[in-house]
Amino acid sequence: MRQDKTRAAVLREQPGKWSVEEVDLDDPGPTEVLVEMVASGLCHSDDHATTGDMPTALPIVGGHEGSGIVRSVGSQVHGLAEGDHVITSFIPGCGVCKYCARGQGNLCNSGATILEGTQPSGGMKMHKNGEDIRAMGALGTFATWQVYDQISLVRIDPSIPLDVACLVACGVQTGYGSAVNGADVRPGDVVIVMGCGGVGMNAVQGAAAAGAAHVIAVDPQPFKREQAPSFGATEVFADIAEADAFAKSITNGQGADSAVVTIGVVTNEHIGQAFDAIAKAGTVVVTGISRVDEGGVIPGYNAFSAAMLQKRIQGALYGMDAPRNAMPRLLEQYTAGKLKLDELITTRYSLDDINTGYADMHAGRNIRGVIDYSL
Template sequence: MSSTTQVITCKAAICWEVGKPATVEEIQVDPPKATEVRVKMLCASLCHTDISSIQGFPHNKFPLALGHEGVGFVESVGDEVKNLKEGDLIIPTYVGECKKCENCVSVKTNLCLTYPVRFTGLMPDNTSRLSIRGQRLYHVLSCATWSEYVVVDVNYLLKVDPSINLAYASFISCGFATGYGAAWKEARVKSGSTVAVFGLGAVGLGAISGAKMMGASKIIGVDKNEMKREKGEVFGLTHFINPSGSDKSASELVKEVNGGIGVDYSFECTGVPSLLNVSIEATKLGTGKTIAIGSGVENIVPLDLIAIIFGRTLKGSVFGGLKTISDLSIVADKCQKEELPLHELLTHEVPLSEINKAFELLKQPNCVKVVIKM
């Protein structure tokens, strides 16, 4: 049986309808069912997906308990949970890994068929463990990390070393790890190759770091925020382009930096629809490969078919192609050993009670990641 059967009342950030600001209110969190754990969140963070969530992406179900990045410890476990115990430090993710299905045993994808990415706002049994004044709460993906307590299915959790920096662990629960994995697992960047990264937020900086780790010889960052140049260089950037001061397209500017030809790999990390075609056009004729990572409310994108017909490849990526246990554990180990300059991501901190301030901070040019203290 679960180690506790009590409903917990705690604070959480809630959005009641599309476009409304978040409010911090008391909610009720049920005990975990058989294959679930209840987590005491310790630290969370904010990224652009959280902005999209209050605008109705990836689903339009409200009231919504917000947040999808974070780290916490196991408060209680369901009676079928064998690999975790009370007190274990965990990272919640939104990609499961059963290690048995066709996709999990393949090296081609991280998208588990047994525990898929959930866009229902509910648990795998299509119910919720969260409620407010008797009304069911939805969550963004597999959980709601901007809540003092949350329940997560065990198949979406990674146990991590208790000495890991909590803020850094939060960053790899989605953003940074998504970019890092996109270069490592999705593109499989070859040593000596050339790379362009569009958008130098946490995801883009992760892609730069992953490309450097894979041995890319030239890594070009594209961003309208001049302040991102210095951040990018810390993670491995070799060239920076700010297209706002030019009448040329960003793809043309990338080619100029690369001797007049496209790069081997490009990563679209912004979710801005118009930049998808730009990132494709920035790659080499015949062999260029573009990884689409960014997404948002506007997801119908007119595709430049000519750019694809001329031999380029476009590949989508969820969580950077990282498998929750097999791959994210490797990133977490690097994080715990401080082999990645994740301290450069941390620019602001706010308490949960000031969650709307976090959204305002994210608009500032010097902001990369906002940590939310629970």
């Protein structure tokens, strides 16, 4: 099958907004596949590009949390066939580098160029009026049709609805793994989750599934605080000071075992607040990202207390798990009724309404907005 055009949301300046345009789409190369897109989550990471918090090469098609159906495959593609249902992985998995060999596919060396917007095989697949257009995360899921390298896709069970499966491509794996792998939550733990959007709410789910006695959700938005208990939060607060005080009140003044920072735009102050809130041998997991020009000094961080109280600050990328391991397992939990996905989706948008979707995200009206390509 051939598909030489696609409608896509293109970013042409920073700061800027998404421009929905028709662009030219190349045929798949030998290791690539053509995918008819079904859905794409509106992740805050793509919004970092529009605000300029995360500089990227332009022009670029956004989106990295997507799902769709394979419509044609290149001559060297293995493990994927026409008709397969797939979700995207914004860190490609080569399978042969040192990190993939260790089972750390989320750190695959192929991820080094994802902000450049080129394909793993090199070059770009989209063009307009002779101009090359890049793809966010080597993906660009904000498009009705897209060409991906096979190492950027994970095949899933076709019985799972694609319009919800897309969430596992980023937000669910990232948040859930931040609690289970990054914080290593154990039964009986006290866990603070700072920020309860599309990533943070899954950190809440992960902490609850791991057996935490208290999952303390922190978010200034009333809607998210209202929703958090349905995902496993035991207490909710509007700010970290209240959460910190509560955690200390139930631990003889010690504090939380871990704090997961999933705020949309993280500052060093947030990390310092989380560091103050954890107990001896506690862990702060930094999952949300900051502006690239955020300074290096963390208010509240004290080397004496870090050493003497054995506290740790842990960065977490993609839930600290290989996508090809994590994604199928999370979907199995969904199928078994042990993981909420449908409930994460607050609003579905057409591609033309993408800027409205992000405005709703900033206003705190969504846990996760999703582009539905059938609309």
